[in-house]
Amino acid sequence: MEHIQRQPDRVARSRSRLLDGLQRWLPKLVVAPTFVLVGVGIYAFMIWTGVLSFTSSSFLPVYEFIGFDQYAKLMANDRWLTASVNLGIFGGLFILSCLVISVLLAIFLDQKIRQEGAIRTIYLYPMALSMIVTGTVWKWVLNPSLGLEKLMHDWGWASFSFDWLVSSDMAIYTIVMAAVWQASGFVMALFLAGLRGVDSSIIRAARVDGASLPLIYGKIILPSLRPVFFSALMVLAHIAIKSFDLVMAMTAGGPGYSTDLPAVFMYTHTFTRGQMGLGSASAMLMLGAILALLVPYLYSELREKRHD
Amino acid sequence: MTDVVRTGIRPSRVAIYGVLLLAALVYLIPLFIMLVTSFKTPMDIRTGNLMALPTDWTIIGWTKAWSEACTGVDCGGIRGYFWNSFKMTVPAVLISTLLGAFNGYVLSKWKFKGSNLFFGMLLFGCFVPFQVVLLPMAATLGQLGLANTTTGLVLVHVIYGVAFTTLFFRNYYVAIPDALIKAARLDGAGFFTIFFRILLPMSTPIFMVSLIWQFTQIWNDFLFGVVFASGDSQPITVALNNLVNTSTGVKEYNVDMAAAMIAALPTLVVYIVAGKYFIRGLTAGSVKG
Amino acid sequence: MSQLELRSIRKTYSGVAEETLKGIDIDIASGEFIILVGPSGCGKSTLMNTIAGLETITDGSIVLDGKDISTMEPKDRDIAMVFQSYALYPTMSVRENIAFGLKIRGKPKEEIAQEVARVADLLQISHLLDKKPSRLSGGQQQRVAMGRALARRPRIYLFDEPLSNLDAKLRVEMRTEIKKLHQRLKTTIVYVTHDQIEAMTLADRIAVLKDGELQQLGTPKEVYNTPANLFVAGFMGSPAMSFVPVTVEQGEHGLQAEVRGNDGGTIKLPVPDYLADRVGREVILGIRPEHITQPQDQKDDQDLVTKGQFTIEVTEPTGPDVIALIQLNDTNVHCRIDPEHPVTWGETAELMFDMKKVVFFDPETEKRIAA
Numbered sequence A: 001m002e003h004i005q006r007q008p009d010r011v012a013r014s015r016s017r018l019l020d021g022l023q024r025w026l027p028k029l030v031v032a033p034t035f036v037l038v039g040v041g042i043y044a045f046m047i048w049t050g051v052l053s054f055t056s057s058s059f060l061p062v063y064e065f066i067g068f069d070q071y072a073k074l075m076a077n078d079r080w081l082t083a084s085v086n087l088g089i090f091g092g093l094f095i096l097s098c099l100v101i102s103v104l105l106a107i108f109l110d111q112k113i114r115q116e117g118a119i120r121t122i123y124l125y126p127m128a129l130s131m132i133v134t135g136t137v138w139k140w141v142l143n144p145s146l147g148l149e150k151l152m153h154d155w156g157w158a159s160f161s162f163d164w165l166v167s168s169d170m171a172i173y174t175i176v177m178a179a180v181w182q183a184s185g186f187v188m189a190l191f192l193a194g195l196r197g198v199d200s201s202i203i204r205a206a207r208v209d210g211a212s213l214p215l216i217y218g219k220i221i222l223p224s225l226r227p228v229f230f231s232a233l234m235v236l237a238h239i240a241i242k243s244f245d246l247v248m249a250m251t252a253g254g255p256g257y258s259t260d261l262p263a264v265f266m267y268t269h270t271f272t273r274g275q276m277g278l279g280s281a282s283a284m285l286m287l288g289a290i291l292a293l294l295v296p297y298l299y300s301e302l303r304e305k306r307h308d
Numbered sequence B: 001m002t003d004v005v006r007t008g009i010r011p012s013r014v015a016i017y018g019v020l021l022l023a024a025l026v027y028l029i030p031l032f033i034m035l036v037t038s039f040k041t042p043m044d045i046r047t048g049n050l051m052a053l054p055t056d057w058t059i060i061g062w063t064k065a066w067s068e069a070c071t072g073v074d075c076g077g078i079r080g081y082f083w084n085s086f087k088m089t090v091p092a093v094l095i096s097t098l099l100g101a102f103n104g105y106v107l108s109k110w111k112f113k114g115s116n117l118f119f120g121m122l123l124f125g126c127f128v129p130f131q132v133v134l135l136p137m138a139a140t141l142g143q144l145g146l147a148n149t150t151t152g153l154v155l156v157h158v159i160y161g162v163a164f165t166t167l168f169f170r171n172y173y174v175a176i177p178d179a180l181i182k183a184a185r186l187d188g189a190g191f192f193t194i195f196f197r198i199l200l201p202m203s204t205p206i207f208m209v210s211l212i213w214q215f216t217q218i219w220n221d222f223l224f225g226v227v228f229a230s231g232d233s234q235p236i237t238v239a240l241n242n243l244v245n246t247s248t249g250v251k252e253y254n255v256d257m258a259a260a261m262i263a264a265l266p267t268l269v270v271y272i273v274a275g276k277y278f279i280r281g282l283t284a285g286s287v288k289g
Numbered sequence C: 001m002s003q004l005e006l007r008s009i010r011k012t013y014s015g016v017a018e019e020t021l022k023g024i025d026i027d028i029a030s031g032e033f034i035i036l037v038g039p040s041g042c043g044k045s046t047l048m049n050t051i052a053g054l055e056t057i058t059d060g061s062i063v064l065d066g067k068d069i070s071t072m073e074p075k076d077r078d079i080a081m082v083f084q085s086y087a088l089y090p091t092m093s094v095r096e097n098i099a100f101g102l103k104i105r106g107k108p109k110e111e112i113a114q115e116v117a118r119v120a121d122l123l124q125i126s127h128l129l130d131k132k133p134s135r136l137s138g139g140q141q142q143r144v145a146m147g148r149a150l151a152r153r154p155r156i157y158l159f160d161e162p163l164s165n166l167d168a169k170l171r172v173e174m175r176t177e178i179k180k181l182h183q184r185l186k187t188t189i190v191y192v193t194h195d196q197i198e199a200m201t202l203a204d205r206i207a208v209l210k211d212g213e214l215q216q217l218g219t220p221k222e223v224y225n226t227p228a229n230l231f232v233a234g235f236m237g238s239p240a241m242s243f244v245p246v247t248v249e250q251g252e253h254g255l256q257a258e259v260r261g262n263d264g265g266t267i268k269l270p271v272p273d274y275l276a277d278r279v280g281r282e283v284i285l286g287i288r289p290e291h292i293t294q295p296q297d298q299k300d301d302q303d304l305v306t307k308g309q310f311t312i313e314v315t316e317p318t319g320p321d322v323i324a325l326i327q328l329n330d331t332n333v334h335c336r337i338d339p340e341h342p343v344t345w346g347e348t349a350e351l352m353f354d355m356k357k358v359v360f361f362d363p364e365t366e367k368r369i370a371a
């Protein structure tokens, strides 16, 4: 890209050239702060955590390398196992319920509903709340003595009992409930937007061909929403893996450590139990889980783009 | 899509409305419970039930939550933390949005060698679980003398928010024809003139999206607050969690609920006032991140 | 007015393997109206952008009034451009749009006001000055876009398909208007279009591009009548020139070439003498619709004119003419026939071939065989 300089009066113009040069560098200068912030704050720190996960760091970072010991310890750790299983239960149920509920609501809401705007506003407001607020409310609603149970008793269902919040077997499901309550409206909005984007002439054509409404939805509309399913799945999985606030607000991982999730495990071990090495190893595994989801997703996205 | 269903009252229509209204109730009831509980007396809470209206309405829960409730060892209410959150949120939102606007402008209209790589780097940054940066960030903030300060939190939120804001602006500006930039360059406008005179006046919607998205994200954040702040610099979410989960003394659920309402109000107000942009941000933010 | 020299301009976009401009040489005289044509993707816009300074060139140089401007920033080149999409600043009023370039250059207020008034008057958009572009019709937006270019009184105007977003009627109107403007202001203009008629009517000279290479540069007449090669011949003119492979023979009265119709009958077409050294070899006959007509008595005795019977395959009435399709040596050939002279598809008709203006191409090099 070298330009052949043929200009005789270059010297005289050097000042304006300097300005032009600056102008050329401006775009790079402008993004430089972000580049540095993100380069350090995400990439360098990620590597740093990776390094720590191979050390014996406990309360303070030390750089004594012990190979994969922390990972081995993690795999043998009961609490990590519980956290991982919980993530499976929580993630699976949360994603599935959100998808089912939100697809149904989106389809229903797409039937020329009066006051659609108001209803949508109601479905979506939980997404504006902090998970801590959500957790606080649900903790109160599910309070074993004064909450739902008492309400049912007052309403005449004397034998009703609901103590999931304090049961180590069931507490994780209460977190699923609260999470679904918070996120399903938002996923519904995604699907609704997707439905609105479906070409209505396809549906008219199918109706002319005599297809029934459920068939049209099952065979034509929903399959065409595949990209929306993908991105909803992505977002929900992402929320699940990072879930921390809700657990902290509702159960703080308890009873015992029955509702631990990897994010809670990482926080507790790194910042309150002085096991930085172990905590870092768990963070790296979380990153691995996200990458395992992300790479195929990005791959399919990019491939689709190329097809356009 | 809208011409699928014809007019006329049919049983299926009734069922559809029934399901939709039931769902609306499910979404609304927790808010209702939170509100009525916050106006009850502790006595009322013990004798009544979740759905019952207060027998006598009182704002004692609210005043107590605001200025007396104990969050851990300290018993000055959540007032101070509420302002902390503002002091943290406002600058972080403004800085990250501004940076995002400039980044988006460069990444869409002034591409350079490597700018796509940079964009990919940011995009990936949207997905990284924050757990992998917590420890080094804590150490770095300590080194910089920013541990447990609002400034430190602002920095953290800017770093981890700028990827999203850049995404918003970049996608918005990509849709603006390049010819506009070319015309302005021929008219003699430079990098900043083009941004401020041509693009900025047409950016109101995306600024709204970015501001609102960042505001809710940062206001509602708990993880960074709990890890990087302590005591006096804590944001409201951390204080609320401390208040609710303090095991000392008698539980006052009216205070808990009032505090939760206070913590929720700013974002709820934003949602109600500018819900359109909120939804747009969520959808945009999710499709790409 | 200004004179522009493009000296072997080369351009390779970063990340693109193939060169987009492969050494373009054009000298544009002061006040000249140059039209660039070529198929989509051949590099017309790229060339315009390099002239304007919006894209850097990889090699070569751009010389404006004797001064090399190849590395200058667009703002220093004093060149204005009108875009296909108009690219009006949507948040500014028409007045602000026109004044923007002057304001940036720090011109005094009164001068700007005067200039805006002059341009608005010239383009008859004075009544629109306070409107936003989105409130204007396509034609009005087009005028504003031109106004913005005119206001700065730049040395060169670049028009990149300025009329292609307008409907057919408005396009003709604006075409006339641009022509008037050019004649009045004597500006140097480089203009890209896909419209044949626009090219033929507006241009002083036409530059035909293909795959980043200049195919021919000449007056509309030259390009139309003596196309440099098969590509230019096929590109200019509508309906396009037909290409028939023929073999040159020595006949009794001079050179001739035999063509076969779709019913198997053949006639001998007289061909000009300059093909003498090609006797026995194949050449490609390039024949335009107007070279094959209904028989015209006044031409009967002329040289290089002959008649023959052919089956009409399709007729397409266009109003002033009927375009009829026949086959010669298994290739489709268009004829231009007077609508008063009835021909029907499926039937045979007598057609007259005027071979004075036909052209011939070398099948190997695809270049026109010079007369």
Ligand SMILES: Nc1ncnc2c1ncn2[C@@H]1O[C@H](COP(=O)(O)OP(=O)(O)OP(=O)(O)O)[C@@H](O)[C@H]1O
Residues within 6 Å of the ligand: C013, C014, C016, C020, C038, C039, C040, C041, C042, C043, C044, C045, C046, C047
């Ligand atoms: N910024 C760019 N980066 C890479 N390649 C480009 C860029 N701009 C144009 N090209 C490529 O250069 C070639 C020429 O493009 P150009 O826009 O100059 O064509 P054009 O002749 O103006 O076509 P059209 O008639 O469709 O406007 C095309 O193959 C195009 O894909």
Ligand SMILES: [Mg+2]
Residues within 6 Å of the ligand: C044, C045, C046, C160
């Ligand atoms: Mg073009």
